[in-house]
Amino acid sequence: MSTGGFERQDVRVGVVLVLLVLMMVAGALVHAPVWYLFDHYRKTYESRDVRRTQIETQEPVPPEPLLEVNPTANWEAYRAQQQKELTTYGWISREEKRARIPIDRAMELMVERK
Secondary structure, three states, X not given: OOOOOOOOOOOOHHHHHHHHHHHHHHHHHHHHHHHHHHHHHHHXXXXXXXXXXXXXXXXXXXXXXXXXXXXXXXXXXXXXXXXXXXXXXXXXXXXXXXXXXXXXXXXXXXXHHO
16 A cells, blocks of 8 residues: 555654764764863963074064156166176176177177187
8 A cells, every 4th residue: 555655654853862962972072172182282382482583573664665756867877887888898707707898899709700
């Protein structure tokens, strides 16, 4: 005989309550040691007076904004300095005996080598 596609019994409330109580006890058994452990580590950390350095550090002062008052003049000065390096003789490193020569002369030397 068919039951009509559904159960005819009610939920056993006692079983559900026992499962809920068991889950609460298991949760307490897990959380109590973890809480104790965190509390222990917190107290240990707070009892220490560990400093990263013995030197008192000052708060860093942020730099002032460096604004270009006259960008064209700055560009012209930079360009003149670069042009001077390209067109004059000079030392790059006296210790290593390295010098720079004008770019026109360097191109002439390269053409002569080929």
